[in-house]
Amino acid sequence: MPETAPLRKIIHIDMDAFYASVEQRDHPEYLGKPIVVGGLPEGRGGVVATASYEARKFGVRSAMPSKKAQQLCPHAIFVRPRFAVYKEVSQQIRAIFSRYTDLIEPLSLDEAYLDVTEDKLNIGSAIDIAQEIKAAIKEELQLTASAGVSVNKFVAKIASDINKPDGLKFIGPSAIQTFMEKLPVEKFYGVGKVTADKMKRMNLHTGLDLKQLSEQEMIRHFGKTGLFYYQIVRGIDNRPVQPHRETKSVGAEDTFAYDLTTTEEMFSHLDKIAATVASRLERYQLKGRTVTIKVKYSDFRQITRSQSFTLPTGDEITIAETAKQLLTGTDLTDVRIRLLGITLSNFNIADKEEGTDQLRLF
Missing domain, CATH: 1.10.150.20 (5' to 3' exonuclease, C-terminal subdomain)
Structure with missing residues (x-):
């Protein structure tokens, strides 16, 4: 008789209202108040990245237009996102995870899968490990996380959402x-x-x-x-936790408070976005062969245009000039643009990074 493979021990950790919680931690005057992180509602308004639980009680949700969020919660405090801070905190959270396992698959800055079938500290119990991780995040970072524990990724992820915030849910095989x-x-x-x-x-x-x-x-x-x-639906999910995933793209985009109508405005914003992309490429030590621009018009019509090079590049000026040429190649007659984005892709096969972490500017 062939030996049956042991059941895996999978934990899904999901930070609670991550961006908003970091803002409340760093600004005590925000504690207990409805905080909305994302685009400001002035002008045409941006989009909500996340909202504190105080704001969620009024129906404010991620990806909601900021103007709608303000209508639902007029006394909400709107805060521009600080992605550099969130990424730093995310790395601190990852360091806590790594005390227990090297099998960590980040899904975003605020959530990850952990395979603790064989944990570094020989604790053995995935529930105990999840409790320890939650306690460390609370004690060391003054933030809360929710955890789901099960034998596969799918069930663990659903479990982590059941008792939010600061929850822990175990769904065993039976x-x-x-x-x-x-x-x-x-x-x-x-x-x-x-x-x-x-x-x-x-x-x-x-x-x-x-x-x-x-x-x-x-x-x-x-x-x-x-x-x-x-x-x-039968509880079958054999996907492994993947600690190293190949980066497909690095990019940035910006949604504007007011429509851009002149080439000068468009080029100016492309310069800023290209600088952000180049900075991230340098941080990840990546160079790509394909530059892609994304253009969204005031009527929400959206197009993309790409250009590939023989040799990879991460140069800010090259990225910016290529983006401008691609934009100029579209019909700019009487257009109103609400969003511009630049993405670099087609990296060297050897270039690796944990997860695709595409920055979005609000």
């Missing part, structure tokens, strides 16, 4: 089937609003409903992701 069957389809990680609406039109409201479809039916209705849904 409880996974029942848990997944009761889970509403919109709570399945990877099921967006469009897919959830489609499922509900098919009278599929819970995991148990999805379980009634065969593998072939799932693929027929939802394409390749149908196979993934078929497996996860």
